[in-house]
Amino acid sequence: MSGGGGGDGRKTARNRIKPSTTITTTDDHRELRNRKGLRKERGKDQLRILDVNFALLGFILLTSLVALFFVFRSVQFTDADHPLPRVITPFPAPKIMDLDMFQGEHKESLYWGTYRPQVYFGIRARAPESLVAGLMWLGIKDGRYFMRHACQDADDLQTYGWNKHNGRDYGHQVIIDHGMTLTTSFLKSKGNGSGYGGDWAVQVGVQYEKLIEGMPDAAHLFFYVADEGQNTLNLGRSVSDIDEKSLLAFGSRADVGDWEIHLKSTDDFEVHHIGLKTPHIHNLSDLVQGILGLQVRNFGHLELPDTSDDSPNILVYQITARTPFKADIAFVSGTDIDNDKVEERVNSLTGTSLTSQLHKKENEFDDKFKKIFNPSDKLDLESVEVGKAAIGNLLGGIGYFYGQSKILFPQPSKHRSDGDSILYWPAELYTAVPSRPFLPRGFLWDEGFHQLLIWRWDMHISMDIIGHWLDLMNIDGWIPREQILGAEALSKVPEEFVVQRPSNGNPPTLFLVLQDLVCGMKRNQFSATENKEMSAFFERSFGRLEAWFQWFNTTQSGKYTSSYYWHGRKESRTIFELNPKTLSSGLDDYPRASHPTDEERHLDLRCWMLLAADCMHSISEQLMNRKESWKAYKETAELLADFDLLNKMHFDEDYGAYFDYGNHTEKVRLRRQLVEKNGNQPPSLELVREVLEQPVLRLVPHVGYVSLFPFISKIIPSKSWILEKQLDIISNTSTLWTNYGLRSLSKTSSMYMKRNTEHDPPYWRGPIWMNMNYLILSSLHHYSKEEGPYRERAETIYNELRGNLIRNVMKNYKQTGYLWEQYDQKKGNGKGAHPFTGWTSLVVLIMAESYSEC
Secondary structure, eight states: OOOSHHHHHHIIIIIOOOOOHHHHHHHHHHHHHHHHHHHHHHHHHHHHHTTSOHHHHHHHHHHHHHHHHHHHHHHHOOBTTBOSOGGGSBOSSOOGGGSGGGSHHHHHHTSEEOOOTTBSSEEEESSSSOEEEEEEEEEEETTEEEEEOBOOGGGOOSBOSEEEEOSSSEEEEEEEETTEEEEEEEEEEOOTTOOTTOEEEEEEEEEEOTTOTTOOSEEEEEEEEEETTOOOOEEOTTGGGTTTOOEEEEEEETTTEEEEEEEEOSSOOEEEEEEEOOSOGGGHHHHHHHHHHHHHHHHSOOSOOSEEOSSOSEEEEEEEEESSEEEEEEEEEOTTTOGGGHHHHHHHTSHHHHHHHHHHHHHHHHHHHHHHHOOOTTSOHHHHHHHHHHHHHHHHTOEEEEEOOEEEOOSOOTTEEETTEEEOOOEEEEEOOSBTTTBOSEEHHHHHHHHHHHHHHOHHHHHHHHHHHHTTOBTTSOOOSEEOOSHHHHTTSOGGGOOBOTTOOOOOTHHHHHHHHHHHHHTTOSOHHHHHHHHHHHHHHHHHHHHHHHHHHHHTBOSSTTOBOOTTHHHHOOTTOSSOOBGGGSOBTSOOOSBOOTTOBOHHHHHHHHHHHHHHHHIIIIIIOOHHHHHHHHHHHHHHTOHHHHHHHHEETTTTEEOOEEEEOSOEEEEEEEEOOSTTOOOEEEEEEEEOSOOEEEEOOOOBGGGGHHHHTTOSOTTOHHHHHHHHHHHOTTTTOOBTBOBSBOTTSTTTTOOSBTTBOOSSSSOBOHHHHHHHHHHHHHHTTSOSTTHHHHHHHHHHHHHHHHHHHHHHHHHHSSOOSEEOTTTOOEESSSSOOSGGGGHHHHHHTOOOOO
16 A cells, blocks of 8 residues: 555545554543543433423323334334345345346446456456456566566556556556566457357567566466356366467356367467466465465476366466567357357457457547547647546446445344344445555445546446446445445455445435436437437436435434535544544545534535435436426425525635534644553553634634535526635635645645544645546536626636646656546645546546536
8 A cells, every 4th residue: 555645545534444452442441431421411411300290201201212113123124024124125126237228238248348457457247256367477676576466556567557448348558567568458259159248359468678687588477267156167288289279278157158268379488377276266366476486496497387276266377478479368158159160269369350450449449539528629649648548447447346245233133244244235336446456446426426437438338337336225225335345355455444334425426427417318419219228227216316315315414404414423533533534425534523413514415415406306307207206306406506595504704615514613633642551551652632622513614625515516606706705715826726726625724734643644635636626627617608797717717727637637647657546735746546547537528628517
């Protein structure tokens, strides 16, 4: 993991490193103190009860017991037909992915793909127990060999990522590893005689830079194939004589029938192999590295032993060749159907035929990119190529996962797995990922931003992804916000941070995409066939979307009408945090009220609910013709868009800014204190929060991304003086403006660039984030087209901000070879996870000036 500020911040929010034992110890100590305080309060309450009418008290007790009974029933079990706890009971409706539009040709066309984003190159099918393939190699750093397989920052590669990928049947990737350039190209084909899902091919090229001392004259690649269902794989009879007979491996599966894998190259090379029988495919690189180590120690040879376990489910082939070197690997399915044409099909997927097809696919990708994103003539060729790499690695990073989420469930139940957790039902997820090395799994609020790009590129892939996410909904309308499914995904996350809390949500950003699709249908942007498919999609998903909306509208609602707050802050509260994090908001350490209570009003969540209500109104009115539904959603949207009410609840005239509301004091700090520990451990000096004055209910005076949510939501009238104040905040270098994009928190904030704990550097307290800059740009673009006194100023700010963002992303990509999770607000340098072609890929839409027109 990265040791930089952004990387550490990401650990606290998503990867989450194990906390120190002192946190647990001190929390226990604090809980003991709280209990003593509660006992004192109870004593006072008992005195007050003597003044209460006993008949009224009895009635209250009776009704409370009845209410508690039904609450217990609703939490524990649904009814006799649903013996499972509600939290792991699927939503009672037909699955979206069972729609005809996602079956047949569509499903088969997406069966195989580069759906293993966590490795540098991996292929699998969209099936729970798939045949998987991948590539490893020996990299050299400081004169030592290192096995490369899973994407990780520690490998210190100069660059890697899919430069081009269409999300379906083509991709091209360049990897530069300390003087070694490795290219991987992927092609999928459906020919006569192919089994289900068709055939695929990989073209691998290796070259070492010249005149580098210590570089060997040979490269070592390791291609492997493994069966997750532990079906036996068979070694090609000609592996020892591969230059004449190309068969590497063969086998049989229920999904694709008989299959074969062939290796062809015009260059000289050696092949060694090993066959393994183990369910631990995700540990394969460790196994191979250990075997190579034994070979070197015992025989002095850096080569696999050419042996195999009985009935192996993994076959690994070591390909050793002098560079430059190029090899083609072809997978052909359905060989039991038409065996006579296997050689013909292999030839069509190797050699000059494969190279020709790859060039054709590359040209098609370039043409499609130009047609969809229509980059401005003002952009140079280099910027366009970076745009292609951004969308390419986003599409190439789409993964398929299968497994069971762990859910917090402290109540006694025979369904509990271990500790206080319970397993969700086995489920599949097809999704884009934020970052292949750091976050190679599904994140709910990231996905909405990903789909803003993907629906424009391939609407059917986008709806497929959204459908998979909505099918993860339980009977209460809740979707786990982080999806850690399967052994490979679990291997990236510490065990104690796998469990999801059913009380916590995530911004419902999928409504950003759904609103775009509904608006596009209204403007006749799609074909008749596409409109028909989308109508069927919305009709099937409407019940789930309603449940999702109601989950937010009830579980995240505040004490006052039209107020909302992110639940989960109390659970994260410790004396070690300067400001309790709000992980469920997606903005993690962005400063909120210093003392979490149910009196809080979170401005960003209110605006997300406006988006959701407005989208549900559009769907129910335009597509579903459900009068009662659209009236209710319309009323909710109008209430949340009420400008006067918004100002009354969240606007501070002195600052000219919108804020959260809650129990707050500015006078908090972290100070080193001796902290006692359990057992015989000596006390240690640690940073502990000190509160220097009593908090009061008030607006929380931190100007930043949250302050701009009413602006992002376009609630502010174009002629209002308040709009001018928002433009002031955006363009002022003392608040948010930098030459690289808008910083997340104003320099005037007391929390600006402050650590939240001893181990949590600032994350959303200053650095520049592309997703929020995109939303702000979208609104600037909107106001630059609206009649009003601030139109020209909005246009000027828009053009300057857009230019700053593009230039800085370009500068960093040219210097480092990567798109980054966030950018430094002082120098513009990339920070945090990389490559980060999740929402940072929105730079493509910024280049194209493509925003929501709803």
